[in-house]
Amino acid sequence: MQFDDTLKTGVEHIDDQHETLVDMINMLINAKSHDTPPETISIVLAEMGKYVYVHFRDEEKFMKENDFVGLEDHRRIHESFEEKVLEFSNLFNQGHTELLDDMLEFLSNWLVNHIQGDDLRMVKEVLSQGN
Numbered sequence: 325m326q327f328d329d330t331l332k333t334g335v336e337h338i339d340d341q342h343e344t345l346v347d348m349i350n351m352l353i354n355a356k357s358h359d360t361p362p363e364t365i366s367i368v369l370a371e372m373g374k375y376v377y378v379h380f381r382d383e384e385k386f387m388k389e390n391d392f393v394g395l396e397d398h399r400r401i402h403e404s405f406e407e408k409v410l411e412f413s414n415l416f417n418q419g420h421t422e423l424l425d426d427m428l429e430f431l432s433n434w435l436v437n438h439i440q441g442d443d444l445r446m447v448k449e450v451l452s453q454g455n
Protein backbone atom coordinates (compact mmCIF):
# COMPACT_ATOMS: atom_id res chain seq x y z
CA MET A 325 0.00 0.00 0.00
CA GLN A 326 1.27 3.43 -0.78
CA PHE A 327 0.39 6.67 0.86
CA ASP A 328 0.25 9.08 -2.07
CA ASP A 329 -1.46 12.35 -2.94
CA THR A 330 -4.73 10.59 -3.81
CA LEU A 331 -5.05 9.81 -0.08
CA LYS A 332 -4.48 13.35 1.14
CA THR A 333 -7.39 15.32 2.53
CA GLY A 334 -5.42 18.52 3.07
CA VAL A 335 -5.86 18.51 6.85
CA GLU A 336 -2.36 17.83 8.07
CA HIS A 337 -2.98 15.96 11.31
CA ILE A 338 -5.57 13.72 9.66
CA ASP A 339 -3.21 13.00 6.77
CA ASP A 340 -0.37 12.18 9.16
CA GLN A 341 -2.56 9.73 11.04
CA HIS A 342 -3.77 8.14 7.80
CA GLU A 343 -0.15 7.72 6.77
CA THR A 344 0.60 5.96 10.05
CA LEU A 345 -2.33 3.62 9.44
CA VAL A 346 -1.01 2.81 5.97
CA ASP A 347 2.42 2.12 7.54
CA MET A 348 0.83 -0.25 10.05
CA ILE A 349 -1.04 -2.15 7.34
CA ASN A 350 2.25 -2.40 5.43
CA MET A 351 3.94 -3.77 8.54
CA LEU A 352 1.30 -6.50 8.64
CA ILE A 353 1.71 -7.22 4.92
CA ASN A 354 5.49 -7.52 5.40
CA ALA A 355 5.12 -9.63 8.51
CA LYS A 356 2.95 -12.00 6.55
CA SER A 357 5.38 -12.36 3.66
CA HIS A 358 8.27 -12.96 6.09
CA ASP A 359 6.54 -15.75 7.97
CA THR A 360 6.49 -13.78 11.18
CA PRO A 361 5.10 -15.84 14.09
CA PRO A 362 1.38 -15.30 14.76
CA GLU A 363 2.18 -14.04 18.29
CA THR A 364 4.07 -11.09 16.79
CA ILE A 365 1.36 -10.43 14.22
CA SER A 366 -1.18 -10.40 17.08
CA ILE A 367 0.78 -7.65 18.77
CA VAL A 368 0.90 -5.53 15.61
CA LEU A 369 -2.81 -6.13 15.06
CA ALA A 370 -3.55 -4.97 18.60
CA GLU A 371 -1.40 -1.87 18.11
CA MET A 372 -3.22 -1.10 14.90
CA GLY A 373 -6.58 -1.53 16.60
CA LYS A 374 -5.54 0.96 19.27
CA TYR A 375 -4.31 3.42 16.68
CA VAL A 376 -7.53 3.14 14.68
CA TYR A 377 -9.43 3.98 17.86
CA VAL A 378 -7.29 7.04 18.59
CA HIS A 379 -7.46 8.25 14.99
CA PHE A 380 -11.22 7.88 14.67
CA ARG A 381 -11.87 9.73 17.94
CA ASP A 382 -9.58 12.48 16.73
CA GLU A 383 -11.35 12.74 13.41
CA GLU A 384 -14.72 12.81 15.18
CA LYS A 385 -13.43 15.60 17.42
CA PHE A 386 -12.43 17.54 14.32
CA MET A 387 -15.93 17.06 12.85
CA LYS A 388 -17.58 18.13 16.10
CA GLU A 389 -15.43 21.23 16.41
CA ASN A 390 -16.38 22.18 12.88
CA ASP A 391 -20.12 21.44 13.36
CA PHE A 392 -20.07 18.89 10.58
CA VAL A 393 -23.66 17.73 10.03
CA GLY A 394 -22.67 14.24 8.90
CA LEU A 395 -20.88 13.46 12.17
CA GLU A 396 -23.28 10.77 13.38
CA ASP A 397 -23.27 8.86 10.10
CA HIS A 398 -19.51 9.11 9.89
CA ARG A 399 -19.16 7.92 13.47
CA ARG A 400 -21.31 4.87 12.73
CA ILE A 401 -19.07 4.00 9.77
CA HIS A 402 -16.03 4.23 12.04
CA GLU A 403 -17.64 2.07 14.70
CA SER A 404 -18.58 -0.69 12.29
CA PHE A 405 -15.01 -0.78 11.02
CA GLU A 406 -13.70 -0.99 14.58
CA GLU A 407 -16.04 -3.91 15.26
CA LYS A 408 -14.77 -5.64 12.15
CA VAL A 409 -11.12 -5.17 13.20
CA LEU A 410 -11.88 -6.47 16.68
CA GLU A 411 -13.81 -9.44 15.34
CA PHE A 412 -10.95 -10.35 13.04
CA SER A 413 -8.29 -9.90 15.73
CA ASN A 414 -10.23 -12.19 18.04
CA LEU A 415 -10.51 -14.88 15.37
CA PHE A 416 -6.82 -14.54 14.52
CA ASN A 417 -5.88 -14.84 18.20
CA GLN A 418 -8.04 -17.94 18.49
CA GLY A 419 -5.88 -19.58 15.83
CA HIS A 420 -7.61 -18.66 12.58
CA THR A 421 -4.38 -17.33 11.09
CA GLU A 422 -5.51 -18.27 7.58
CA LEU A 423 -7.85 -15.26 7.68
CA LEU A 424 -4.96 -12.81 7.58
CA ASP A 425 -4.91 -12.49 3.78
CA ASP A 426 -8.59 -11.63 3.60
CA MET A 427 -8.23 -9.26 6.49
CA LEU A 428 -5.32 -7.38 4.97
CA GLU A 429 -7.21 -7.03 1.72
CA PHE A 430 -10.27 -5.82 3.57
CA LEU A 431 -8.24 -3.36 5.67
CA SER A 432 -6.43 -1.77 2.76
CA ASN A 433 -9.50 -1.55 0.53
CA TRP A 434 -11.63 -0.17 3.31
CA LEU A 435 -9.09 2.46 4.26
CA VAL A 436 -8.57 3.70 0.69
CA ASN A 437 -12.31 3.83 0.02
CA HIS A 438 -13.05 5.54 3.30
CA ILE A 439 -10.36 8.20 2.89
CA GLN A 440 -11.17 8.90 -0.75
CA GLY A 441 -14.91 8.86 -0.12
CA ASP A 442 -16.18 9.76 3.36
CA ASP A 443 -13.12 11.62 4.65
CA LEU A 444 -12.51 13.71 1.54
CA ARG A 445 -16.19 14.66 1.32
CA MET A 446 -16.19 15.59 5.00
CA VAL A 447 -13.07 17.78 4.77
CA LYS A 448 -14.36 19.47 1.62
CA GLU A 449 -17.63 20.32 3.31
CA VAL A 450 -15.94 21.55 6.50
CA LEU A 451 -13.59 23.78 4.51
CA SER A 452 -16.40 25.16 2.35
CA GLN A 453 -18.33 26.13 5.51
CA GLY A 454 -15.50 28.50 6.16
CA ASN A 455 -14.85 27.29 9.68
Ligand SMILES: [Fe+2]
Pocket residue numbers: 383398402438442443
Ligand atom coordinates in the same frame (compact mmCIF):
# COMPACT_ATOMS: atom_id res chain seq x y z
FE1 LIG B 1 -13.15 8.82 8.77
